[in-house]
Amino acid sequence: MRSKGGVGKNSYVDESLFGGKKTAGTAANIISMDELRKIRTKTESNNQTDAVIITATDMQRIRDATIIKTKAQLIQEKTLHEEQKNAAMAKSKARKQKMMEMDAQRASKVRPTEY
Numbered sequence: 001m002r003s004k005g006g007v008g009k010n011s012y013v014d015e016s017l018f019g020g021k022k023t024a025g026t027a028a029n030i031i032s033m034d035e036l037r038k039i040r041t042k043t044e045s046n047n048q049t050d051a052v053i054i055t056a057t058d059m060q061r062i063r064d065a066t067i068i069k070t071k072a073q074l075i076q077e078k079t080l081h082e083e084q085k086n087a088a089m090a091k092s093k094a095r096k097q098k099m100m101e102m103d104a105q106r107a108s109k110v111r112p113t114e115y
Contacts, residue, residue: 031039036053054062069077
């Protein structure tokens with residue numbers, strides 16, 4: 001059972017959200033439960049809404065969404081995706097063709113039934 005003040009194992013807090021040191025290019029840091037309690041206490045006692053706690057997956061989703069890509073990169077990714085899709089479809093068509101050939105061989109070996 002999770003306590004009310006707890007946080008998930010894989011949660012990360014970006015310290016740049018809380019002001020303080022302004023260093024460029026810092027990644028999200030892992031903070032201790034004690035530091036997290038202090039942040040929550042300060043935020044709740046002052047009714048401030050300038051702090052937020054998000055999961056690692058949400059942080060990664062946000063990072064992925066903020067990556068700026070050039071038109072050439074987007075076209076390259078789309079082409080790569082289409083090539084992978086076409087390769088998968090080629091395998092599927094080969095399996096289907098093989099099954100149809102096997103079915104034709106089976107049908108030629110079996111005598112037709114009379115109704």
